[in-house]
Amino acid sequence: MEIGTAAANAYMKAAQSAVKVEGGADELSGISGQPFGQFLDAAISKTTGAASQAENAITSAAMGNADLVDVVTAVAAAEATLETVVAVRDQVIKAYQEVMRMPI
Structure with missing residues (x-):
């Protein structure tokens, strides 16, 4: 479960640097802005x-x-x-693999 947490933290840091956080909150629900696909396009x-x-x-x-x-x-x-970009990609892949291993 440590990999999923690391991936979530990496995504959160990248997302916070790319978009404004409403009210100064550091919660994921406080992030507004572009969809993840557009975020990746901008990074590329x-x-x-x-x-x-x-x-x-x-x-x-x-x-x-x-x-x-x-x-x-x-x-x-x-x-x-x-x-x-490669580090973020690796963390996203690890998070995806972790999600796929979760029981339904």
């Missing part, structure tokens, strides 16, 4: 955008128009974004 868009920025920085550096520090920063940001 951010990941794609970060990867695109990193590619542009690498191309600029290869052409001599960008500093190496800018390239490293863009690549690190893209990597952190991708790792976050």
Whole structure:
């Protein structure tokens, strides 16, 4: 049951950072905003955008128009974004597997 709790906590933290919480409450019932599918679409868009920025920085550096520090920063940001999305995905899969194991 520990996996389900970890997944719920990971989802809660991600959801709270993406949407406003009404009345400052930290309860799931207080979260309003976009559906989960739209939340995932936004996360994937951010990941794609970060990867695109990193590619542009690498191309600029290869052409001599960008500093190496800018390239490293863009690549690190893209990597952190991708790792976050992968971690959330893993927790969602674990939570789904836990739900599927529950007796009816």
